[in-house]
Amino acid sequence: MKTTAGKTSEQWYLKEIAAAREVFWLNPRLQKGISDRSLRLNARDVQDAERRLLRFAPYMAKAFPETKNAGGIIESSLVPVPKMQEEIERLYGQEIIGRLYVKCDSHLPVAGSIKARGGIYAVLKIAEDLAVNNKMLKKTDDYSVLDSDAFKRFFSLHTIVVGSTGNLGLSVGIAGARLGFKVIVHMSSEAKEWKKELLRTQGVVVVEHDADYTRAVEEGRKQSQKDPRSFFIDDENSPDLFLGYSVAAGRLARQLAELKITVDDEHPLFVYLPCGVGGGPGGVTFGLKLLFEDNVHCFFAEPTHSPAMLIGLLTGLHDAVSVYDFGLDNITEADGLAVARASGFVSKMMECMLSGVYTVEDSRLYLLLKTLADSERIFLEPSALAGFYGPARLFSSPAGREYLERHNLKGRMANAVHLAWATGGGMVPREVMDRFYEKGEGGNIRYQAK
Numbered sequence: 001m002k003t004t005a006g007k008t009s010e011q012w013y014l015k016e017i018a019a020a021r022e023v024f025w026l027n028p029r030l031q032k033g034i035s036d037r038s039l040r041l042n043a044r045d046v047q048d049a050e051r052r053l054l055r056f057a058p059y060m061a062k063a064f065p066e067t068k069n070a071g072g073i074i075e076s077s078l079v080p081v082p083k084m085q086e087e088i089e090r091l092y093g094q095e096i097i098g099r100l101y102v103k104c105d106s107h108l109p110v111a112g113s114i115k116a117r118g119g120i121y122a123v124l125k126i127a128e129d130l131a132v133n134n135k136m137l138k139k140t141d142d143y144s145v146l147d148s149d150a151f152k153r154f155f156s157l158h159t160i161v162v163g164s165t166g167n168l169g170l171s172v173g174i175a176g177a178r179l180g181f182k183v184i185v186h187m188s189s190e191a192k193e194w195k196k197e198l199l200r201t202q203g204v205v206v207v208e209h210d211a212d213y214t215r216a217v218e219e220g221r222k223q224s225q226k227d228p229r230s231f232f233i234d235d236e237n238s239p240d241l242f243l244g245y246s247v248a249a250g251r252l253a254r255q256l257a258e259l260k261i262t263v264d265d266e267h268p269l270f271v272y273l274p275c276g277v278g279g280g281p282g283g284v285t286f287g288l289k290l291l292f293e294d295n296v297h298c299f300f301a302e303p304t305h306s307p308a309m310l311i312g313l314l315t316g317l318h319d320a321v322s323v324y325d326f327g328l329d330n331i332t333e334a335d336g337l338a339v340a341r342a343s344g345f346v347s348k349m350m351e352c353m354l355s356g357v358y359t360v361e362d363s364r365l366y367l368l369l370k371t372l373a374d375s376e377r378i379f380l381e382p383s384a385l386a387g388f389y390g391p392a393r394l395f396s397s398p399a400g401r402e403y404l405e406r407h408n409l410k411g412r413m414a415n416a417v418h419l420a421w422a423t424g425g426g427m428v429p430r431e432v433m434d435r436f437y438e439k440g441e442g443g444n445i446r447y448q449a450k
């Protein structure tokens, strides 16, 4: 590698990416500050989403009793993982300066993945719009009335359609079916059998495609357009999904404050987010940049075989380019990240605020899965481990070190917090998790059932 800016480096990266080798790439278009005036969404949109979730809290507490203790709010814990930090340092022979934490969206109630934020929010918004427009509901009402036969009958006249690699279908399916909607999920070829089965038991129609995620979304969109009573949740272009995810930022800020963790000029926050089409990590990044501006540094993690967001940002072509154009096959064990073409809307939003993107080989995900299970007793699905590789790479890769230098962070890293965003795993059946774990060690199961 010569430099990280300019043509030489761009060509070097493209060659490495096409060869499915791991890279750590810095976004040359990252801007100081965040001016949401030039963006399609702003801080007020995030607040509006937060208020909508608050209106639904009484409904959620009633319809999903597992959210009752949290007052009907779907939220996950933020936990320090010092033993995992030591293990990562040992695995990669690289000291990680600062403290490692994990955001456990893997264990979000209702859907067990980060999709419990965006997917459920998008469903609730459809329900609210329908009920309010039909004068069945006022925004000042107690929304627990939605959990009634009258509303279920009303919602059952409408269909929600979504395309998914698995987890989005799970979250939309579970929430939509509970409200009474007909839900049709178009699953791409990666989707795991247990996710499809679980949805069928909820009365969701699962359409299986022997094709990738982009095609599954396309088929869903086409089918939905034929029916005027059908709503399509468009993961490739949905401000609603994005805003549902963005609400995580304010919640995280409160959790950091509770743990007495400061984020300011002297205390940088590094966040590592597994990325598929971009909505989940993009929404979280947007929310965090609005709150912490230049003191938060967000990096996306993608499989070496599916670096859709990386090539979209690197080439500036966003959704006009796919990993197939580089001869990559989009085949990865990280099913939640198996996306060949990024969301154009999210990719454009990220252009000015994302610090960089790195890629990860599949084999590392299983080793990290086992390591996290052994050291911290936290069990994730393979996609969700991609974030844990980031801190090691920040310090070990030339581009990572250049980032610290360029942003004058080297002397401040002792105060840094590294946050791996754990995006899924809470609903994985025990037998499936056992197999994941075995792949990480190629041997015996050592952990105890929780």
Ligand SMILES: *Cc1c(COP(=O)(O)O)cnc(C)c1O
Pocket: 113, 114, 115, 167, 168, 274, 275, 276, 277, 278, 279, 280, 281, 282, 336, 337, 381, 383, 384, 423, 424, 425
């Ligand atoms: C969906 C998903 C992601 C990424 O979210 P996108 O919105 O597709 O970028 C990451 N991890 C898991 C486990 C997911 O299900």
